Amino acid sequence: AQTVTQSQPEMSVQEAETVTLSCTYDTSENNYYLFWYKQPPSRQMILVIRQEAYKQQNATENRFSVNFQKAAKSFSLKISDSQLGDTAMYFCAFMKQGTYGGSQGNLIFGKGTKLSVKP
């Protein structure tokens, strides 16, 4: 069974600085997807970034980027130029890839990291 571990329950960062959130996972699968979701106090789960395991290039979305280390089963999220609006719970998640592409099985979540951006 797959598991996702986020070892940092809480983190804080000063506005405009950079912060990295850690995520490790355990799987015997070779093809899968990894995600970071953001859940601000409004409770809406927002997709931040997505990575396909077969791609060596790290995904980036504006100020958000990942460091995907497949052999180490590590998938950290870097937030550059942190903004007050980045204050939220961040969840790392894993999903298997289906035999013919697409997805298979359930989305597996970590326990989350609560990020506070301080002015």
Added chain:
Amino acid sequence: SAVISQKPSRDICQRGTSLTIQCQVDSQVTMMFWYRQQPGQSLTLIATANQGSEATYESGFVIDKFPISRPNLTFSTLTVSNMSPEDSSIYLCSVRLTDTQYFGPGTRLTVL
């Protein structure tokens, strides 16, 4: 991506009553999911609701407590039956498009 709406956004209910949560998606999707998120916790999958088949419940969740309807490819409902204070949570609807899941805004339920 998908735009998902949920109704109600929040409710306060008395124990022993039932509440039905609605989920509407702006496009046709096969796979829909219902999650529960207890305060300060991660998400727990309640059930998968695919159109044209019975909902599949995860361990610890039963149909009598959480009946689900999926009448078409854009709509689903989750009912929380015979509520107790332990049912106080956020309930989230989610859809999967190919290889990515999107979430609704959630329903915050408080049971007194």
